[in-house]
Amino acid sequence: MSNSWFLIANPTSGNRNFSKQWSKIQQLLKLKKIDYYFVFTQFSKHEIELVQAAIQKGFRTIISIGGDGTLHHVVNGIMLQTYIKTSDITIGVIPLGTGNDWIKTYNIPNNIEKAIEIIHQKKTILQDIGVLETENKKVHYFNNVAGLGYDGYIVNKLKSLKKLGGISYVLAGIYGLLFYKKSTFKMSFDDKKLEESCLMTVIGICQFSGGGMQFTKNVNPSDGLLDITIAKNLTFFDMVFNLPKLYSGKIVNHKKVETYKTKEITIIPQNSKPFIQADGELIGTGKVTVKIIEKAINFIIN
Structure with a gap:
């Protein structure tokens, strides 16, 4: 067997x-x-x-x-x-x-x-896996991309739109830009402590999310590091004018976007409890700590 x-x-x-x-x-x-x-x-x-x-x-x-x-x-x-x-x-x-x-x-x-x-x-690769611990002490694993803020908001919106197929990601994204209220996040990793008004913070192991968007930079799914992208006070017009860059990955070079690599990060929303998503699945709200488990599972790849 x-x-x-x-x-x-x-x-x-x-x-x-x-x-x-x-x-x-x-x-x-x-x-x-x-x-x-x-x-x-x-x-x-x-x-x-x-x-x-x-x-x-x-x-x-x-x-x-x-x-x-x-x-x-x-x-x-x-x-x-x-x-x-x-x-x-x-x-x-x-x-x-x-x-x-x-x-x-x-x-x-x-x-x-x-x-x-x-x-x-x-043909296989031994890929890293991320692990998230939410404020209620529940543990969730992810193999692609997690995040909180705007991306969690649109994942929640997608629940009612997925029947429309691939276009649902675009519609949910536009809806989120119009109605999502940005949160202030306190973030700590390595020797850094940041406090930013954020559209979202994305934690990546792999490269693509949201139906083909690229928010992570220089991704290596087996390097033992989380790829952190902090999209700060991006406006509706910032996102619309830079739409091609969301899909090409060049959005990470925007002046309101910062990227980091680390093994562990804690994110504490200050003025709200935004949705947390992992691989497009809602897993909770509020504070989250994310760590990396190196070379955890073999995946068959091209």
């Missing part, structure tokens, strides 16, 4: 016809002679339970079929279990979600056939 892949599929990911996509996935896996066992998620965060049960049964290779949220919960299932070392686990991804931002860092196409070919080739 341990030589088989354990497939976790989220039937509600994206806006596609899942039954049609699932039939295609099964055919392609058979063509590649990939032996597998599969389960479908039945409720929110079900991936966590499914992954932990699979690991105890001897599975060490897992395929996440869905979007960034599905992968996020698979990663949390691996990190929360204490049965084996997390670095003994390998994850492959077949993207079916709306955003699919994690795959962009590794040039994995948003294409079922090509994604399965990449899994078949089994």
Whole structure:
């Protein structure tokens, strides 16, 4: 059994016809002679339970079929279990979600056939994983990008817009720029203590978030460092005029944006309790401490 892949599929990911996509996935896996066992998620965060049960049964290779949220919960299932070392686990991804931002860092196409070919080739990277502790002492893990402020606000707004597909990110972003009220953050990391009026603070391991935007600079997902981007008092017009730079990554060179690298950061909002998001999933509000776990999980990449 341990030589088989354990497939976790989220039937509600994206806006596609899942039954049609699932039939295609099964055919392609058979063509590649990939032996597998599969389960479908039945409720929110079900991936966590499914992954932990699979690991105890001897599975060490897992395929996440869905979007960034599905992968996020698979990663949390691996990190929360204490049965084996997390670095003994390998994850492959077949993207079916709306955003699919994690795959962009590794040039994995948003294409079922090509994604399965990449899994078949089994090229891996041992990637870092971030861990967030919220003010209620709850722990969450993330494999892509986390943050609080404006990005958490638009993730919350996305819940009602995702049915519109990829355009939902743009609509939520515009809505947030019009209505989100900036927060003052106290931030401490290394020997620095900052207090800034912020649109948002982004903590990255990988490169893309928000449907392809790039807020992190010179990213290396295995360097043992968190990539911090502090977007200070950016206005609606700053964001609109610099829209191409949000997608090219050049926004990090804006005079109102600062970037840092560190292993741990604590962020304390002063005048509000903004949403905290991790990999596009809301995990809490208010104060958060973020740390890095070096080379935690193997991922299959292009």
